[in-house]
Amino acid sequence: MHRPQDPSLARDVTDGERDTFERDGVVLLRSIQREEWVEYLEAQLDDVFDGNVDRSMDQRSVSGQSSSGIRVDMVALAGGLRARQPDVVLAVDGDPSAELTGRSLVETDAAVWHEGMWHHNVHGPLGQLVAELTGSAQVNFYADQLFLKEPGSRMRTPFHQDKPYFLVDGGDVTVCWVPVDVVTIENGAMGYVRGSHKWGKVFKPSDFVTDTGTFPQRDGIDHSGLELLDPIEPNDPDLVYFDAEPGDVIVHHWATVHGSAGNVSATARRRAASIRFAGEGCTYFRRKSSPEPFRFTGELTDGDRLELSPRYPIVWPRQRSLSTGFP
Numbered sequence: 202m203h204r205p206q207d208p209s210l211a212r213d214v215t216d217g218e219r220d221t222f223e224r225d226g227v228v229l230l231r232s233i234q235r236e237e238w239v240e241y242l243e244a245q246l247d248d249v250f251d252g253n254v255d256r257s258m259d260q261r262s263v264s265g266q267s268s269s270g271i272r273v274d275m276v277a278l279a280g281g282l283r284a285r286q287p288d289v290v291l292a293v294d295g296d297p298s299a300e301l302t303g304r305s306l307v308e309t310d311a312a313v314w315h316e317g318m319w320h321h322n323v324h325g326p327l328g329q330l331v332a333e334l335t336g337s338a339q340v341n342f343y344a345d346q347l348f349l350k351e352p353g354s355r356m357r358t359p360f361h362q363d364k365p366y367f368l369v370d371g372g373d374v375t376v377c378w379v380p381v382d383v384v385t386i387e388n389g390a391m392g393y394v395r396g397s398h399k400w401g402k403v404f405k406p407s408d409f410v411t412d413t414g415t416f417p418q419r420d421g422i423d424h425s426g427l428e429l430l431d432p433i434e435p436n437d438p439d440l441v442y443f444d445a446e447p448g449d450v451i452v453h454h455w456a457t458v459h460g461s462a463g464n465v466s467a468t469a470r471r472r473a474a475s476i477r478f479a480g481e482g483c484t485y486f487r488r489k490s491s492p493e494p495f496r497f498t499g500e501l502t503d504g505d506r507l508e509l510s511p512r513y514p515i516v517w518p519r520q521r522s523l524s525t526g527f528p
């Protein structure tokens with residue numbers, strides 16, 4: 202497929218959108234992406250999701266740099282958990298005891314092996330978008346995570362905060378959630394707790410299959426000292442779900458509590474990419490609570506500037522020479 206070369210946005214970010222992001226920790230930017238980038242992303246997502254690839258949990262690399270990324274089917278994970286613990290309460294919408302159908306894929310770090318995703322994340326318009334929205338003088342690409350919720354898969358994304366997962370400190374990370382399908386509450390709308398980025402808290406990482414379960418502490422993962430996130434009530438006045446369309450981007454701060462509905466539609470897929478960018482002052486930090494040791498890189502030690510590793514390039518201001526694929 203033709204690779205778009207013009208990284209400009211469809212329009213400017215407005216002052217009102219900057220104010221909303223600062224106040225709420227989340228903002229929906231309507232029709233901000235040009236069509237060629239949305240179509241390009243859609244093709245890359247399909248390539249990643251439908252490719253006959255095998256990247257499962259046990260391929261994680263706890264030392265050195267992984268070049269495989271990682272894929273988890275939340276439906277399969279939930280099914281396994283239910284087989285071992287029949288009374289477990291899974292994070293599903295609809296009848297909790299009924300079978301789940303289809304896949305609910307979470308693909309982490311696709312850009313490390315998929316050149317099309319690297320091109321989208323590093324050479325596309327999102328770095329500029331983050332700079333315009335946050336006012337950050339420098340923006341580094343940090344990582345991506347791709348989501349596919351097939352019809353009937355019904356797994357919610359439990360409420361969580363991104364901060365305890367990310368190997369970054371010293372500044373803020375901004376997350377761009379980019380849908381390539383029309384998204385409503387029926388097929389998996391994103392929900393955010395407005396203002397939660399100002400709570401000054403870091404919560405234990407979610408297990409992503411139950412509403413309140415946390416990621417197991419093992420293999421050096423330690424989240425003692427972090428708080429347990431209280432359940433988010435559906436009628437919480439600060440909870441907002443966004444319908445979104447291709448061309449829109451929802452941007453949240455890494456401390457904003459968020460999650461998403463399960464796909465209860467019989468027909469509509471829900472595909473989206475979550476692309477993360479580190480702002481001014483961010484340095485590398487092997488966060489003990491991060492359940493993502495496959496993302497450790499032997500090249501960096503705590504406190505290093507991110508761009509010392511080729512996997513975290515500066516994308517704003519635009520650099521004249523940026524690699525065309527994951528180095």
Ligand SMILES: O=C(O)CCC(=O)C(=O)O
Pocket residue numbers: 348358363376378459460461473475
């Ligand atoms: O797409 C989803 O369901 C979850 C996305 C998410 O948690 C994120 O973008 O950080």
